[in-house]
Amino acid sequence: MPGPRDYTQGTKSALAHLSGGLCYYPGCPEPVLREDEGKYYIIGFISHIRAAYPNGPRFDKTMNDDDRRDIKNLIFLCEPHHLRIDKERPQDYSVETLHRWKEQREASPAEALKRLREVxxxxxxxxxxxxxxxxxxxxxxxxxxxxxxxxxxxxxxxxxxxxxxxxxxxxxxxxxxxxxxxxxxxxxxxxxxxxVHFSGLESAADKLSRILDSGMVDDLLRASRRFPER
Structure with a gap:
């Protein structure tokens, strides 16, 4: 029977897409994917919002393993933020905080564009x-x-x-x-x-472009520069 870390390829691919290839920590620029010879590799950590095992941070005993490995419970973290959030200072990062990060990162592009258009x-x-x-x-x-x-x-x-x-x-x-x-x-x-003069100017320019070759245009430009500015 699959455990809480037995992610399907579909789950990993979807998470990689939704993450935009970056750590979910707000403002972190660290990539969690690496491209090599046309192939992409996960170099970040797939972390659980609610822990995979009882001794982990934010563990929820009411969840089953299917829930724990579900994409709704997963985020990507770079190594420093993984250590900080899951190992060093887990008490500083609540389930609500991590869910908010996930919602912000995975916001629908259409919804984001709609909000931008309202400004x-x-x-x-x-x-x-x-x-x-x-x-x-x-x-x-x-x-x-x-x-x-x-x-x-x-x-x-x-x-x-x-x-x-x-x-x-x-x-x-x-x-x-x-x-x-x-x-x-x-x-x-x-x-x-x-x-009304602009339409005439545009028409004249169009006619000139059809009857003059590039050399004649250059000659006209040089001649125009000899006239003093009025």
Whole structure:
């Protein structure tokens, strides 16, 4: 008779698909699958939400072995999180917590897309702003606590955060100012055009593309650059 760890190939394949190939611990980027020469291998741990055996964490004596090996009771974990959740600190991780992780990871893509579509642009902007503020608040709080025990480490972290902020700021300024000015001038000129002109412009461009070869187009471009800007 199959035991609580005798998973069918169908159960393993379904769990691998639903996991997205990653550990179920929220935010963990560790893969639980590895591809080699076109074949995929499980390198993570198939863990029970309610333990397989009586001495295991979160064991439920009302379940039978079929229930214990059922996909509803299984999650994938990388080795560090498997050790933490099932060996080192099982008391910190309840059945409810692990079920919530499973539901979040295995949420229907259609349902996730539906929830995303319900977010308006202004609402999304607010969500991002609130998320950034919450992140900053957590960083400041953590650094304040760290300063009480290790001032040197806190200062080093503050320095790293400042450097990251500077890199981000430089990234935002990466666009060439001359390019921005050119685009601005072009947009202002186009804004003064009557919309009916654009259809004529499109028609002329289409006709030119049919009657001119690439060399003639290049000649026209070079000639246009000789005229002074008005």
């Amino acid at each position: 308006t642009p202004s609402g999304l902007k607010q969500i991002v702003a609130e998320g950034l503020k919450a992140r900053d608040d957590k960083l400041i709080s953590a650094l304040t606590r760290l300063e009480k025990t290790d001032r040197g480490a806190a200062m080093a972290l503050r320095s790293v955060i400042d450097e990251l902020a500077e890199v981000y700021s430089k990234g935002r300024r990466a666009l060439d100012p001359d390019l921005i000015e050119t685009l601005d001038r072009a947009s202002r000129r186009l804004s003064r055009w009557d919309p």
